[in-house]
Amino acid sequence: MVRIGIMGLTGCSGCQCEILNCQEALLKMLKRVSINFFPLAQDDNSLEDLDILFVEGSVTTEEDERKVKKGREVSSLLVAIGSCACYGGVQSQRNDEVSLTEMVKAVYGEKGVPVKVSKPRAVSEVVEVDYELPGCPLDKKQFVYTVASLLSGVKPFFPKIPVCHECKLSENECLILKGIPCQGPVTFSGCGAPCTSAGVGCQGCRGNCDFPNFEEMVSLLTQRGLSVEDAVKFLKVFRGYTAKEIKVRGVVDEKGA
Amino acid sequence: MKRELNVNHLSRVEGHGAVDIVIDGSALKEIRLRFTEGPRFFEYITRERLYTEIPKIVSRICGICYVSHRLASSMAIEDAFGVEVTEEIKLLRKLLIVGEYLESHALHLYFLALPDYMGYGSAIEMAKDYPNIVKRGFAIKEVGNRIMKTIAGKTVHGENVLAGGFKSIPEKEQLERIRDDLYGIIPELKATLSLFDSLNYPEANSPHNYELSLKGGHFGSLCEELEISDGTVFTKREYEFFVEEEVSPYSTAKRSTIKGKAFLIGPLARVNRALDSYHPSVKEEIKKLKNALPSSNPFLSNLARAVELLEAGFLGIETVERLLNAYPFEPEVPLEPKKGEGYGVKEAPRGTLYHRYAFDENGRCIGANIITPTAQLQAVIEENLASLVEKDLHLPDSELKKRAEMLVRAYDP
Numbered sequence: 001m002v003r004i005g006i007m008g009l010t011g012c013s014g015c016q017c018e019i020l021n022c023q024e025a026l027l028k029m030l031k032r033v034s035i036n037f038f039p040l041a042q043d044d045n046s047l048e049d050l051d052i053l054f055v056e057g058s059v060t061t062e063e064d065e066r067k068v069k070k071g072r073e074v075s076s077l078l079v080a081i082g083s084c085a086c087y088g089g090v091q092s093q094r095n096d097e098v099s100l101t102e103m104v105k106a107v108y109g110e111k112g113v114p115v116k117v118s119k120p121r122a123v124s125e126v127v128e129v130d131y132e133l134p135g136c137p138l139d140k141k142q143f144v145y146t147v148a149s150l151l152s153g154v155k156p157f158f159p160k161i162p163v164c165h166e167c168k169l170s171e172n173e174c175l176i177l178k179g180i181p182c183q184g185p186v187t188f189s190g191c192g193a194p195c196t197s198a199g200v201g202c203q204g205c206r207g208n209c210d211f212p213n214f215e216e217m218v219s220l221l222t223q224r225g226l227s228v229e230d231a232v233k234f235l236k237v238f239r240g241y242t243a244k245e246i247k248v249r250g251v252v253d254e255k256g257a
Numbered sequence: 258m259k260r261e262l263n264v265n266h267l268s269r270v271e272g273h274g275a276v277d278i279v280i281d282g283s284a285l286k287e288i289r290l291r292f293t294e295g296p297r298f299f300e301y302i303t304r305e306r307l308y309t310e311i312p313k314i315v316s317r318i319c320g321i322c323y324v325s326h327r328l329a330s331s332m333a334i335e336d337a338f339g340v341e342v343t344e345e346i347k348l349l350r351k352l353l354i355v356g357e358y359l360e361s362h363a364l365h366l367y368f369l370a371l372p373d374y375m376g377y378g379s380a381i382e383m384a385k386d387y388p389n390i391v392k393r394g395f396a397i398k399e400v401g402n403r404i405m406k407t408i409a410g411k412t413v414h415g416e417n418v419l420a421g422g423f424k425s426i427p428e429k430e431q432l433e434r435i436r437d438d439l440y441g442i443i444p445e446l447k448a449t450l451s452l453f454d455s456l457n458y459p460e461a462n463s464p465h466n467y468e469l470s471l472k473g474g475h476f477g478s479l480c481e482e483l484e485i486s487d488g489t490v491f492t493k494r495e496y497e498f499f500v501e502e503e504v505s506p507y508s509t510a511k512r513s514t515i516k517g518k519a520f521l522i523g524p525l526a527r528v529n530r531a532l533d534s535y536h537p538s539v540k541e542e543i544k545k546l547k548n549a550l551p552s553s554n555p556f557l558s559n560l561a562r563a564v565e566l567l568e569a570g571f572l573g574i575e576t577v578e579r580l581l582n583a584y585p586f587e588p589e590v591p592l593e594p595k596k597g598e599g600y601g602v603k604e605a606p607r608g609t610l611y612h613r614y615a616f617d618e619n620g621r622c623i624g625a626n627i628i629t630p631t632a633q634l635q636a637v638i639e640e641n642l643a644s645l646v647e648k649d650l651h652l653p654d655s656e657l658k659k660r661a662e663m664l665v666r667a668y669d670p
Contacts, residue, residue: 008272008273009295010294010295010296010297011317011320012317012318012319012320012323013271013272013319013320013321014317014319014320014321014323014413014414015320016320017271017320017321017364017413018320018412018413020364020368020398021398021402021412021413023395023398023399024395027384030381030384035381038379039266039268039269040268040269040270040271041268041269041368041369041379041380041381042268042269042378042379042381042382043268043269043372043378043379044378045266045268057295058295060295060296060297061293061295063293063295064295089297089317090297090302090314090317091297091298091299091302091317093302093314094301094302094304097305098301102301103298103301103302104296104298106298106300106301107296107298107300107301108296108504108511109504111504111506112504113296113504113509114291114505114506114507114508114509115293115295115296115509117295117296120295120297136317136414137320137411137413137414194406194410194411194415195410195411195416195417197410198409198410198415198416198417198423198424198425199417199424199425199588200410200416200417200419200424203313203416205414226307230307230621233305233306233307233310234307234310237310237313237314
C-alpha cells in the first residue's frame, strides 16, 4: 500500500473538499493507497513515514511552519495543492502593499492575534516541493491524474500553456474581444476553462503560465476600462509571490506602440 | 485531584480547533475552545479593491460555504449601490443555495458526524461495513455539487455568482436535469432523515439564552430581517448593535454575544423556528420522528440538518419548476458604483452570516466587516461544553474527550 497524507495549513479547506468530491475515484484509489494522515476526514492520524503528502494552504502561523517542515521530513514526495500552497493564496495579495502589523491592527485591534503569525507564504518558500497542483480550488481531474501517475511510477506533467488554449477548445467566444476583463492569456491552464465558459473572465486562480506577457495584458485591461492600478490588483489576487513577474513599466500607450 | 484534558487537533471539522478542559476535584475550572486557524485578514485584503473583486475574494473564506459568502457580499454590494435584482435572479440564487445545502449538510452528516455514532474513526473506515450508507452520502453530495457547478461554473468557488446576478444562466436542459436529479434523491433524503432520527444522541439539555436566525428561520430565505428567540426582530443594518464582537485572548476567531450572552445559531436554531413553513411532505416526515423538535439539545443539530436536507430537496424542485416557467430570463441587472455602505445577511449552513462594506465613488472598497458563524458559535459551544462536562464529570478522560469532540462536531464550526 502506498501511504499518503493530506494536510491543511491556513486556507479554506476547499481543496480538501474537492478531494472528497472525487468520490468514485477516491473509493477506487483506496484499493492501492492507505490514507495515514487526513485530519479533516478521519480520527487516527499519523504524520510518519509517508510516500506522498499533499499540502493545502499557505504557511501563515508558526504552527503551519512546524507542521509543513515535519511533513517534508517524513514524506518522500510533497505535493502542494491549491493556490494558497503554490503561491500564497488570496491572503497574500497585499503582502507587498502593507505591513503585517498594520493588517493585524486593522482586523484584531491593539490586542493583536493570539497565535504567532507571519505574512502568508507559499509552501515552496519554506520547504522543497516536488509537484504543484495550483487552482482555487485545485482541479479534481489533475489530482486523480497525479495520484494515478505516481502510483504507476510516472512523473505527472502539466504544460504551462495559457487558459486561452482550453477556452478555444471549449469553443467559447473570446471574452476580451467582448470587453470583459479576462486573465486567460497569462494564466496556467489545466482547469478546462470553466469560468470563461460561464461568461466570467478568467480570474487567474491558477497562477502564471510560461512566459506571461503582463505588459500586454495590463494594456488590454486598461483599454477595457480598468485603471492601471486596478488592472494590477486584479492580476495580483491569486498570484501570491509570483505576482512580482507583473511588470507595468512602460505600459503600452493608446497607439499600441 | 486536578484533571486536564486537551484535544489539540479536532479531527473531522473544517479548519483547525482545539479544546482545553481543566477540572479541579469535582468542579469544572476552565473550558476553552480555541480556533487555531491562521488569520487571513479578509476585512483588510478587500480594501482598495474594486467591488467586482469582492465576492471572489471573500468566497475564499470557506470552501464549503462559499456560496453564502459570495451571496452575502453580492447582496451587500447591491444594497450599497441601491440596486434590486429580479425575481428570477432571486430564484436562481435560491436554487444555488439548495445545491450548497445538499453538499454541505451531506458532507457534514455522512463524512464528519456519522462515524461518531456508528463507532468508526472515519467514513472511509465505515465504508467497509456500510458501503451503501457512504454511497448515499456521496449521491446527495453529488447532486448538490452538480447544481453548484451548473449555476456557478465550478463546484467550489464558482465564479459566476456576482453582484447584480450572474453572467450567464444554465441551459433549459440543464435545469431539467437538476429537476430530475432532485426528484431522484428525495427517497435518499427521506432515508437520511430516518437514519439520523434513529441514532443515539447524548442527552444535553442546555437551554440557550438566545437563538438567532433570519426571520422565519428558513435556510433558503433571502429576507433582510433577523429574529432573536425572545421575539426581537431587527434589520440587517442593526446587526452590529445586537451582535457584539470582541477579540478573544486565545482564539483566532472573534467572540460574539447578544446582550452580553452566548447565543445559538445554525441548523437547530433555524429548524426550531421554521417548522411551520416547511413543505407539507417534510412536515409529514417530521411528525413521524421519535425525537421531538423544537429542541435545545445541541446534538440534535444533526437531526436538524437532516430535516433541512429534505426541505432542500422539495424547495429545489419547486424553485426549478418556477425557473423553467420563467425561462429564458435576464441573467443580471446593471450596477452603477456609488459612494456608500451596504449590508448583506444570509443563513450559511453553519449559521447566520453578516457582511458590511463601504465603497468610494468609484466602487473601491474602503472598509469591511464580516461576522462569520464560527465567531458567533465560539461562546455557545463553550457554554454547552461546560454543562456537558459538569454533567458527565464521572466519565473517564477518554470518554469525556470523545463527548466533547462530538459536541463541537455537532456544531460543525
